[in-house]
Amino acid sequence: xxxxxxxxxxxxxxxxxxxxxxxxxxxxxxxxxxxxxxxxxxxxxxxxxxxxxxxxxxxxxxxxxxxxxxxxxxxxxxxxxxxxxxxxxxxxxxxxxxxxxxxxxxxxxxxxxxxxxxxxxxxxxxxxxxxxxxxxxxxxxxxxxxxxxxxxxxxxxxxxxxxxxxxxxxxxxxxxxxxxxxxxxxxxxxxxxxxxxxxxxxxxxxxxxxxxxxxxxxxxxxxxxxxxxxxxxxxxxxxxxxxxxxxxxxxxxxxxxxxxxxxxxxxxxxxxxxxxxxxxxxxxxxxxxxxxxxxxxxxxxxxxxxxxxxxxxxxxxxxxxxxxxx
Amino acid sequence: xxxxxxxxxxxxxxxxxxxxxxxxxxxxxxxxxxxxxxxxxxxxxxxxxxxxxxxxxxxxxxxxxxxxxxxxxxxxxxxxxxxxxxxxxxxxxxxxxxxxxxxxxxxxxxxxxxxxxxxxxxxxxxxxxxxxxxxxxxxxxxxxxxxxxxxxxxxxxxxxxxxxxxxxxxxxxxxxxxxxxxxxxxxxxxxxxxxxxxxxxxxxxxxxxxxxxxxxxxxxxxxxxxxxxxxxxxxxxxxxxxxxxxxxxxxxxxxxxxxxxxxxxxxxxxxxxxxxxxxxxxxxxxxxxxxxxxxxxxxxxxxxxxxxxxxxxxxxxxxxxxxxxxxxxxxxxxxxxxxxxxxxxxxxxxxxxxxxxxxxxxxxxxxxxxxxxxxxxxxxxxxxxxxxxxxxxxxxxxxxxxxxxxxxxxxxxxxxxxxxxxxxxxxxxxxxxxxxxxxxxxxxxxxxxxxxxxxxxxxxxxxxxxxxxxxxxxxxxxxxxxxxxxxxxxxx
Numbered sequence: 070x071x072x073x074x075x076x077x078x079x080x081x082x083x084x085x086x087x088x089x090x091x092x093x094x095x096x097x098x099x100x101x102x103x104x105x106x107x108x109x110x111x112x113x114x115x116x117x118x119x120x121x122x123x124x125x126x127x128x129x130x131x132x133x134x135x136x137x138x139x140x141x142x143x144x145x146x147x148x149x150x151x152x153x154x155x156x157x158x159x160x161x162x163x164x165x166x167x168x169x170x171x172x173x174x175x176x177x178x179x180x181x182x183x184x185x186x187x188x189x190x191x192x193x194x195x196x197x198x199x200x201x202x203x204x205x206x207x208x209x210x211x212x213x214x215x216x217x218x219x220x221x222x223x224x225x226x227x228x229x230x231x232x233x234x235x236x237x238x239x240x241x242x243x244x245x246x247x248x249x250x251x252x253x254x255x256x257x258x259x260x261x262x263x264x265x266x267x268x269x270x271x272x273x274x275x276x277x278x279x280x281x282x283x284x285x286x287x288x289x290x291x292x293x294x295x296x297x298x299x300x301x302x303x304x305x306x307x308x309x310x311x312x313x314x315x316x317x318x319x320x321x322x323x324x325x326x327x328x329x330x331x332x333x334x335x336x337x338x339x340x341x342x343x344x345x346x347x348x349x350x351x352x353x354x355x356x357x358x359x360x361x362x363x364x365x366x367x368x369x370x371x372x373x374x375x376x377x378x379x380x381x382x383x384x385x386x387x388x389x390x391x392x393x394x395x
Numbered sequence: 396x397x398x399x400x401x402x403x404x405x406x407x408x409x410x411x412x413x414x415x416x417x418x419x420x421x422x423x424x425x426x427x428x429x430x431x432x433x434x435x436x437x438x439x440x441x442x443x444x445x446x447x448x449x450x451x452x453x454x455x456x457x458x459x460x461x462x463x464x465x466x467x468x469x470x471x472x473x474x475x476x477x478x479x480x481x482x483x484x485x486x487x488x489x490x491x492x493x494x495x496x497x498x499x500x501x502x503x504x505x506x507x508x509x510x511x512x513x514x515x516x517x518x519x520x521x522x523x524x525x526x527x528x529x530x531x532x533x534x535x536x537x538x539x540x541x542x543x544x545x546x547x548x549x550x551x552x553x554x555x556x557x558x559x560x561x562x563x564x565x566x567x568x569x570x571x572x573x574x575x576x577x578x579x580x581x582x583x584x585x586x587x588x589x590x591x592x593x594x595x596x597x598x599x600x601x602x603x604x605x606x607x608x609x610x611x612x613x614x615x616x617x618x619x620x621x622x623x624x625x626x627x628x629x630x631x632x633x634x635x636x637x638x639x640x641x642x643x644x645x646x647x648x649x650x651x652x653x654x655x656x657x658x659x660x661x662x663x664x665x666x667x668x669x670x671x672x673x674x675x676x677x678x679x680x681x682x683x684x685x686x687x688x689x690x691x692x693x694x695x696x697x698x699x700x701x702x703x704x705x706x707x708x709x710x711x712x713x714x715x716x717x718x719x720x721x722x723x724x725x726x727x728x729x730x731x732x733x734x735x736x737x738x739x740x741x742x743x744x745x746x747x748x749x750x751x752x753x754x755x756x757x758x759x760x761x762x763x764x765x766x767x768x769x770x771x772x773x774x775x776x777x778x779x780x781x782x783x784x785x786x787x788x789x790x791x792x793x794x795x796x797x798x799x800x801x802x803x804x805x806x807x808x809x810x811x812x813x814x815x816x817x818x819x820x821x822x823x824x825x826x827x828x829x830x831x832x833x834x835x836x837x838x839x840x841x842x843x844x845x846x847x848x849x850x851x852x853x854x855x856x857x858x859x860x861x862x863x864x865x866x867x868x869x870x871x872x873x874x875x876x877x878x879x880x881x882x883x884x885x886x887x
Contacts, residue, residue, distance in 0.1 A: 261758045269749060272738035279697060279729050279736075280750040280802065281721035339740050 096348040107359035114362045127354035128247040129306045134328040135254045136298035138346045143291045144271035144338030145198035151321035152209035153183045157303025162222040162313035169228040177300035184296020188289035214315045221314040233308030243305045255343040271338025328353050331381045402451035411437040413610045425588040426601035434610040435590040439557040443475035444468040474548035478560040489515035489528040492546045518546045522576045538569025558589035594887045627880045640854035641833040649673030652841035658703035664689040664865045676842040678856025686862035687845035691812045695727035696720035726808035730815050736799035739788035744769040751805040772801030793824025813844040861885040
């Protein structure tokens with residue numbers, strides 16, 4: 070039987086490699102296509118100022134999507150990212166009067182705790198990550214509601230706002246923070262043993278286990294890392310809105326998953342790139358921004374976003390590697 | 396009568412059946428016997444049109460018999476019961492029996508449960524089942540579950556029922572139940588052919604024996620005229636391939652490296668006592684599931700032990716995780732290449748260094764060291780790949796297996812655990828793998844190998860141990876050189 074597969078494989082090897090190339094470059098192509106389209110229809114789109122706005126709008130999404138890339142590549146999912154962002158934003162807002170700039174610490178700390186809880190329940194409690202994070206998504210959001218009673222918690226601390234909403238060399242600090250976080254995450258993903266172990270677990274958990282990888286431990290750390298980055302995203306989000314509200318980042322998890330998948334990382338795990346996720350985030354951000362710039366009916370925008378997601382996955386998914394699609 | 400003439404079947408380049416002719420009569424039980432890969436299952440699957448035949452002819456009562464798929468074979472009266480369990484336990488018993496015919500039980504678009512249960516019950520009664528079609532399926536043991544599959548075959552109203560190793564996963568009592576069902580079917584005039592590795596079953600219920608070897612027919616004898624010894628000889632009866640296995644040294648004389656004292660594994664295998672010296676290859680033979688794999692898993696830290704002690708270099712050794720086995724310099728080559736051995740989407744380089752995972756500056760992956768390890772293993776094992784960055788999924792079975800072995804060797808082990816090291820590997824790659832293993836042993840590695848491949852067991856091992864039903868059945872000492880018949884006898 071092996072021989073049959075082998076013959077089939079070599080016959081299509083050439084086709085496959087060209088197809089792989091197309092898949093790899095698809096996010097870049099889509100990004101360029103979107104930019105070209107919007108530039109032609111709106112003269113305000115292709116300006117330095119709008120570019121900075123797009124980056125600023127995508128900073129939160131970028132940090133959270135980079136976090137999600139680790140989770141998805143390890144073969145799991147985290148639906149609680151939006152709620153963790155909201156809870157961390159609340160921590161930052163509530164403690165900003167006392168802590169000022171250092172409100173970053175409770176924000177990230179809350180994120181770590183949330184990730185730790187998710188990771189423990191998933192990895193050691195052996196509950197599927199989809200279920201665990203579906204539950205904690207509601208719980209974390211509930212905690213925000215319980216604390217705020219629906220009223221926004223405003224941020225007025227001057228130092229806090231100066232740092233997190235200010236600019237350095239003309240670039241928003243939030244964007245710089247997001248870029249630094251992404252670079253660090255990329256190093257972890259591509260160059261550390263931990264990064265390899267994450268990919269190995271997503272590629273074949275049994276293989277990873279028998280190769281001596283502490284699968285449970287690595288899975289836990291993946292969720293802690295995801296929580297920490299979402300905590301940072303929460304801080305950036307609170308600074309952008311200058312307040313924490315109960316509805317903050319509601320539904321963010323869907324944009325995050327969409328960005329990761331559009332960037333070419335399949336939900337099946339094992340393969341993926343931080344670079345791809347960056348592109349995916351830009352595609353989603355530019356799509357939103359461009360539609361507003363060109364005056365697309367706001368009531369139509371969600372439909373278009375959904376279509377782009379489905380078409381992108383339809384074109385990039387490598388069906389030969391996935392026998393059952395569910 | 397169902398007659399097969401000159402049936403051949405090839406899968407890709409490998410020839411599974413070579414011009415086999417055989418007759419099957421009604422009201423007769425035929426046993427197909429032969430080693431793994433002899434073509435027994437393939438013959439049954441070709442005749443029941445699960446696989447299309449490559450060439451040859453078949454007739455049913457003199458008329459041409461050319462079903463294009465299993466459904467057509469069933470319509471002409473030939474049904475197959477698979478080796479694996481094919482009962483869906485989220486459905487009821489009656490639904491499982493009538494699985495292929497549920498559409499016939501529609502009334503106003505809904506299922507007519509009354510009629511379905513009555514018909515299923517009639518079939519169950521016919522084979523003397525001691526449970527009812529309306530019982531809870533979760534209460535049935537494997538033997539009764541298998542009975543459901545027989546009933547499903549009978550729902551097609553067959554004249555011939557083929558059983559492909561249907562007792563492989565059954566315990567003794569469950570297998571006995573299936574045997575009595577077969578007798579019942581024979582009494583009702585149905586022709587039976589079955590594949591079994593259990594000699595006592597073969598002699599207990601068959602009327603005739605068909606012996607296959609390497610895809611070809613050896614012959615056809617009435618069971619009454621056959622003895623167990625003669626049959627084992629006919630099955631095995633091959634000359635040893637001189638060049639395949641490297642020359643053994645004498646007894647290694649090395650110190651005892653690994654020792655098991657009264658070990659009982661979590662899956663209930665044991666008690667096992669064994670000692671392997673540095674420089675020695677211990678081969679463990681036995682039927683699938685007879686215990687060897689569980690012993691390896693315990694040593695590899697992938698399975699806990701319930702009793703006894705394992706010693707490594709004379710010190711207590713109790714790994715709780717495969718990582719602990721690896722840091723004790725024990726490497727494990729698992730039995731399922733693509734499910735346990737390699738990640739097919741990953742490159743050769745990444746797979747070869749998956750267990751070693753070299754580190755620099757505390758956390759960073761050491762690319763240079765990875766490349767060095769991979770290049771070394773590619774050269775030592777002669778892995779044929781476009782390059783270290785090529786995907787493992789594109790390699791042939793033999794080369795993929797070499798990658799799994801290379802992954803073990805990259806950890807610089809002192810003990811090597813091998814589970815069927817050459818399963819599904821072509822003969823050339825086999826010889827190379829044997830050469831490497833023997834070389835490692837003579838360099839002082841202790842090797843424990845579990846294998847279902849008899850020539851491999853006898854040709855490569857310095858000592859042979861045979862397991863049967865979770866127990867050690869026999870240990871052949873140094874220099875005893877058992878022959879295949881002797882080993883097979885202890886397996887059964």
